[in-house]
Amino acid sequence: MNDLINDLYQEIILDHGREPRNFGECEPHNKSADGHNPLCGDSLKLTFLLNDQNIIEDIKFIGEGCAISLASASLMTEKLKGKKIEVAEEIFKDFTNLVSGSDEDLKVLNEEDSLYALKGVGGFPMRVKCATMAWHAFNQALKD
Amino acid sequence: MDDSKTLNLNVRKDFPILSKKILEKKDLIYFDTAASAQKPNTVINETNDFYKNHYSNVSRGVHTLSVESTFRYEDARKKVQKFLNARSENEIIFTKSATEGINLVAQTFYEKFMQKGDEVILSLIEHHSNLIPWFFLRDKYGVVLKFANIQPSGEIDIDHFDSLFTDKTKIVSLTHLSNVFGTELNEKVISICKDKRVPILLDGCQSAAHLKIDVQKLGCDFFVFSGHKTYGPAGIGVLYGTENLLSEMPPYQGGGGMIGDVSLEGASYAELPAKYEAGTPPLVEAHGLGIAIDYMNKIGLDNIIEHENEITKYAFNKLNEIDFIEIHGGDNKRNSIISFNIKNVHSHEVSSFLDVEGIAIRAGHHCCQPLMKHLGVNSTARLSFGVYNSLEEVDKFVIALHKCKEFFNK
Numbered sequence: 001m002n003d004l005i006n007d008l009y010q011e012i013i014l015d016h017g018r019e020p021r022n023f024g025e026c027e028p029h030n031k032s033a034d035g036h037n038p039l040c041g042d043s044l045k046l047t048f049l050l051n052d053q054n055i056i057e058d059i060k061f062i063g064e065g066c067a068i069s070l071a072s073a074s075l076m077t078e079k080l081k082g083k084k085i086e087v088a089e090e091i092f093k094d095f096t097n098l099v100s101g102s103d104e105d106l107k108v109l110n111e112e113d114s115l116y117a118l119k120g121v122g123g124f125p126m127r128v129k130c131a132t133m134a135w136h137a138f139n140q141a142l143k144d
Numbered sequence: 145m146d147d148s149k150t151l152n153l154n155v156r157k158d159f160p161i162l163s164k165k166i167l168e169k170k171d172l173i174y175f176d177t178a179a180s181a182q183k184p185n186t187v188i189n190e191t192n193d194f195y196k197n198h199y200s201n202v203s204r205g206v207h208t209l210s211v212e213s214t215f216r217y218e219d220a221r222k223k224v225q226k227f228l229n230a231r232s233e234n235e236i237i238f239t240k241s242a243t244e245g246i247n248l249v250a251q252t253f254y255e256k257f258m259q260k261g262d263e264v265i266l267s268l269i270e271h272h273s274n275l276i277p278w279f280f281l282r283d284k285y286g287v288v289l290k291f292a293n294i295q296p297s298g299e300i301d302i303d304h305f306d307s308l309f310t311d312k313t314k315i316v317s318l319t320h321l322s323n324v325f326g327t328e329l330n331e332k333v334i335s336i337c338k339d340k341r342v343p344i345l346l347d348g349c350q351s352a353a354h355l356k357i358d359v360q361k362l363g364c365d366f367f368v369f370s371g372h373k374t375y376g377p378a379g380i381g382v383l384y385g386t387e388n389l390l391s392e393m394p395p396y397q398g399g400g401g402m403i404g405d406v407s408l409e410g411a412s413y414a415e416l417p418a419k420y421e422a423g424t425p426p427l428v429e430a431h432g433l434g435i436a437i438d439y440m441n442k443i444g445l446d447n448i449i450e451h452e453n454e455i456t457k458y459a460f461n462k463l464n465e466i467d468f469i470e471i472h473g474g475d476n477k478r479n480s481i482i483s484f485n486i487k488n489v490h491s492h493e494v495s496s497f498l499d500v501e502g503i504a505i506r507a508g509h510h511c512c513q514p515l516m517k518h519l520g521v522n523s524t525a526r527l528s529f530g531v532y533n534s535l536e537e538v539d540k541f542v543i544a545l546h547k548c549k550e551f552f553n554k
Contacts, residue, residue, distance in 0.1 A: 002167075005497055009493075014554075040507070040523060041509040041513060042522065042523075064522050065490065065522065066492035067490060067493055068492070127492065
């Protein structure tokens with residue numbers, strides 16, 4: 001099997017794509033945003049609860065899409081739960097760099113991280129948007 | 145099968161991109177002609193030659209290069225006129241795209257013939273480019289849009305379509321060949337429009353290179369298609385309209401080239417077709433489209449259609465035998481397009497997987513989100529064929545599909 005395909009679809013991606021974690025809506029929540037990829041029709045709704053210490057207490061998503069977009073959203077919720085907002089924002093920046101094909105200068109992510117499994121997306125430029133949809137929704141929710 | 149192989153061997157060498165290796169080792173199998181067709185050498189070389197040896201602006205100067213450019217531009221119009229069998233060159237308007245052609249008709253037809261509360265009939269299978277220009281009329285002017293249902297076969301439900309007409313129906317706009325199902329519009333639909341004396345626009349983006357087009361025989365009032373889907377350059381489109389309607393409708397954009405006489409108090413407008421061609425047109429692209437038409441004529445449209453029909457039928461039968469494949473649009477005849485899904489695998493995964501095998505297919509909603517909703521799918525994978533494809537490529541594709549299914553269900 002081609003290496004590019006194996007890099008793109010690592011076991012953890014296929015697993016999270018088939019059975020996304022934290023799938024649903026957060027109740028209660030005080031932050032939410034919709035993610036949408038108009039070019040392919042994939043979409044999701046992200047909800048989370050930010051407590052008064054700026055910690056993400058709970059975070060969930062619902063949506064439909066390809067394995068990459070679902071796995072990315074699923075892994076994101078796992079990673080961000082319990083994190084302070086400032087840390088989450090650093091992870092967001094690192095992740096964006098990672099899937100764009102550059103894993104130099106990463107501040108908080110390293111090869112041990114499950115999010116690293118999405119690095120293979122860098123070999124498929126047209127799929128980067130699939131991997132970042134949930135993250136852009138997260139970023140949007142923080143701004144709203 | 146032998147004929148088709150021969151035809152394929154003869155034309156594949158005409159398309160330089162087909163010798164490209166994908167990821168440095170895989171032969172390119174291009175099954176995405178419905179999104180955009182590849183270009184033959186003649187189109188590439190002739191457009192190059194235009195810039196190198198003949199280029200200037202059209203219809204403006206009197207010097208040699210202006211004459212050479214104008215000749216090529218207008219010669220392309222003649223070729224398009226013959227290609228569509230229009231009555232006159234005045235009925236051929238060059239646009240930048242088929243999309244621009246539909247926008248042009250929507251805006252100017254409304255201005256001349258419609259008012260608030262008037263109705264337009266469209267259908268569920270339309271491409272966004274044949275929806276949004278009409279949405280603009282709904283949003284800006286209170287025009288009412290009605291949508292014909294489709295049958296499971298992917299064809300328009302004739303009875304439902306017929307029932308949508310009222311005395312306020314002013315125009316109908318439909319795809320001639322569905323970019324998702326590959327099904328051709330039932331000619332009954334056009335005769336209903338004729339009976340009711342309502343003009344009909346056909347979106348011919350998918351039909352122009354894959355069916356023989358005769359706008360007079362079809363009886364449509366408008367027909368649009370794009371250069372890039374017919375082996376020509378991107379950036380050039382064609383709007384055919386009957387001289388009657390085009391004469392009555394007002395100009396679309398204002399600018400150079402579309403005027404008769406201008407003073408600071410006002411202007412008169414040029415005769416057809418210049419009336420609708422404000423600004424410097426995509427002249428080299430128009431020439432390239434003319435060369436693409438020459439290319440299709442040289443092979444023979446009948447041969448191209450027969451070749452593509454054979455491949456489409458072959459691919460349909462192969463896909464139909466596979467239990468994990470769901471084909472959209474029933475068993476009816478298709479022209480060069482097949483939409484399908486691998487059960488439980490998103491079309492993006494299918495397309496990325498095939499990509500590394502060297503196979504280019506389209507995945508997504510095909511700019512038909514309302515139709516995807518109707519089908520109850522998020523997206524589909526789409527195969528589409530051109531003159532350069534072969535049965536052997538279909539065989540390779542089917543093997544890759546099995547590998548794909550295995551990979552995602554491991």
